[in-house]
Amino acid sequence: MSKDGRIVAINANMITVEFASRAIQNEVAYARLGDQRLKAEVIRVRGTVADLQVFEDTRGLRHGDTVEFTGELLSAELGPGLLGMVYDGLQNPLKKLAELHGFFLRRGTYLDALDRSRRWDFTPRVQPGALVQAGATLGTVPEGIFTHKIMVPFSLRDTWRVVAIAPPGAYTVDDTIAVLEAPNGIQHNVTLCQRWPVKIPIRAYAERLRPNEPMISRIRIIDTFFPVAKGGTYCIPGPFGAGKTVLQQITSRYADVDIVVIAACGERAGEVVETLREFPELEDPRTGRSLMERTIIICNTSSMPVAAREASVYTAVTIAEYYRQMGLHVLLLADSTSRWAQALREMSGRLEEIPGEEAFPAYLESIIANFYERAGLVRLADGSVGSVTIGGTVSPAGGNFEEPVTQATLKVVGAFHGLSRERSDARRYPAIHPLDSWSKYPNFVNEEGVRFARQILRRGHEVNQMMKVVGEEGTSLDDFIVYLKAEFLDAVYLQQDAFDKVDVATPLERQRHVFNVVLHILQTDFSFPDKDTARRFFLELTQEFKNWNPTLFQSPEFNQIEARIAQRVHAALTQPAPAR
Amino acid sequence: MQKVHTRVLQIAGNVITVAATDVGYQELAEVRSARGTSLAQVIRIQGDRVALQVFAGARGIATNDEVRFLGHRMRISFGPHLLGRIFDGSGLPRDRGPALEGNWIELNGPPVNPAKRIIPRKMVRTGIPMIDVFNTLVESQKLPIFSVAGEPYNELLARIAMQAEVDIIIFGGMGLKYDDFLFFRDTFDHHGALVRAVMFVHTAADPTVECLLVPDLCLAVAEQFALQNKRVLVLLTDMTNFADALKEIAITMEQVPSNRGYPGDLYSQLAARYEKAVDFEGAGSITVLAVTTMPGDDVTHPIPDNTGYITEGQFYLRNGRIEPFGSLSRLKQQVNARTRDDHRTVMNTMIQLYAQCRDTQEKQAMGFQMSTWDQKLLKFGTLFERELMDLSVNIPLEKALDLCWDILARCFDPAEVGIKTSLIEKYWPSRPSSH
């Protein structure tokens, strides 16, 4: 029986296809348009009719056109050579496409994700006769700064025996490097690469652990106040222009992880270009090598086909899980998960499903939950530990967090970095709201101190609110000082200059050091003769810190300024400055 | 031979349905009715039922009118012959020039491969301090002017366009008042810019659907010029009319609305247009300046909201001024590190102080006692508003930066402004002017 079907309806990027034999949910199919083949995915089957989302522009398709069903679920190709690549949502290498077609992304062109001609230096790690299971290491190849493990395909069930293993040597990703045999005699050839359906989590590990190790981002307000753990999840909701992307860009540079996968999902192409052009030139602060060597970019920007947005986040998380299986710590940054949710909403509308709130499909929550559940810290069969940390931005309509995507996300993540319009308007970057945000992960800087600092922030805020009603003159000097302390903490510690090459990233050690200096000031009981003197003291102190933050940690200049700060504090205590 | 269909099955809104096979998705058709001939585009195919969006509107179409499929999609003839010409929303001449022939290009071409884009690097000087200093415009940026009706947004648009150094200007008017159309045409003419401009004009009196094509016509033409190494500036006013036309079609097609009646794909639709802004590697660029009037001055309304999520910032026009707070140029950091070493610091400091000033103004309005510091802030605010924010100010960036230092020095001590000492030493005026 023919595996082909025929188009019976077209509605934007959804086609309805009558098929002859069978259709599998989420299988890949190709709509034929002249000599072009447009990739699509089955998203609903009813009787002999399937609805497919097409990952391309559907213009020109006709009623009656042929659709080929492949029987394969939408999958990612996994193997050495992923690092440093820039893919579209369907894992087409964009640079190769540019070589082939120039300026524009021509539809219907699909290229291999991995370079077919490149040879990798393979070192076997098992002997013939060994018994192995999915995920076990058969050998390794060096990939940049990493030892890339060649693993038993995750799709193999039960235990297999190694029948043959290739000797050390140079192999392409298609060369067979091992032959495995199942108890029932079936043999399987293992190459350097394997495929995995992107919507299914890779589970070839021994156990999931509780995330309790810090994933240092070098952003002070995050690491000190709202930390993220390796294997944890966090979200960054915020109105447009509040700084979600800038935060993720900084994190992608400085985060203390082995590998960063960036999923640019339905956002601006220009932002990807920045990463794409700058990373090869930037040095990884951990290794001294080019940042691109630890980065993979999956980009399906807003003018690229909408249906592929969904594919892009799944492709990204699948690649992240793949490297986790090698005992590496991987960070996945998705910007923006709302665009993916909107793509779901568009399809749901075309499927004429009963809409939920704001027309999002009713299953939105479970889809978001399942996605974030793919993060985690795991212990692998060989005892090593790997992790996938997921940080997603959310772009709520109207900047209002009471909307379905933000709410569904907040239910499942471990930390919430909510950006506020007031803070970004006042250029208080990063605009993470210090009172509304939260993290469920352990504090890695100074738990007691942070609690105290947060109290100052809260009280400072209250005093500020009160001052709006009763005025400065109706506020006691003590309250006023609390307010000044909160403003001081905000200005010198919470705010961080993304464009200063030192201040942009504060390593953990420096955070601990500086935080303690700040904390000491917050805990000091100052007595000023009047409010103007108090304000002036904190303004000048703020000034000192603004000079301090851009100095190199423990450089002579750093130490000098630190000493000056101590002097100022001391002076304010011993001889209250006279009123001006 | 093209087959003629003479049975219209359904007419709803501006969408008609005919029975036809062998029709390509998004193909064009010609509909002949007693009112004349209009183009129509296939927007849905269901079995042999084909839904078409009629550009001139469905009013007056009879069930036995002729529908002829053309076998191609919406297109426009491209070439230097476009320069100086004015067209309507279907791409037909609006001036007295000849009809277009040959060298057809399709609208809504494929997206640019991100790998072929480069990081924008060139500042577009406007002479407006609120732009040049605080929210620098950059070549290849896509940026809307958010405004309420009644603000001089078209004047601002025209002024930036005339001052910007670009090779080609493409103008797209959507739901434009006829007077405004004349205003733009005359302004271009007056500055001798008409010869390097192409205008696509849909006026408020024209059929709604034609409004939908204006951005696509503009951007398709702009793209071709950019590929020929030209620096192109596209002006689109008013994108709110475009979005409303989308809404109308969506409702006709019985789509479930997502937010205040707007379709769920509003973001994608707008993005598909704005993302045409580009700096090509090894070719020209497209900069897009648009106007988005905000219904009810509400920036959380779906149109400005979705726009803000797409564009690279926005100029917020209110009370005849570009607001420093709502406004943002996200590309400014690509250029303002290389303008002058104090640019970023001045920009941040001025805004932070102005934010404090706004708080103080509120306190003052409530009758609270003003401290010495408050007095300083108030003075600062007045000077800022008068000498920098006023739209009539027209000075180059460097002069504007000097003026910022001057204003700071007239109001504060160096220690009060939170600026790095090295910059204070370099720029703090020893004797500020005493206005």
Ligand SMILES: Nc1ncnc2c1ncn2[C@@H]1O[C@H](COP(=O)(O)OP(=O)(O)OP(=O)(O)O)[C@@H](O)[C@H]1O
């Ligand atoms: N940490 C920061 N330091 C300095 N400027 C910042 C910072 N974060 C954001 N900005 C400014 O705000 C602009 C917008 O930031 P960003 O692009 O990250 O916003 P966003 O939240 O991702 O918006 P959208 O939802 O529209 O994508 C930046 O271009 C920059 O000018």
Ligand SMILES: [Mg+2]
């Ligand atoms: Mg963003």
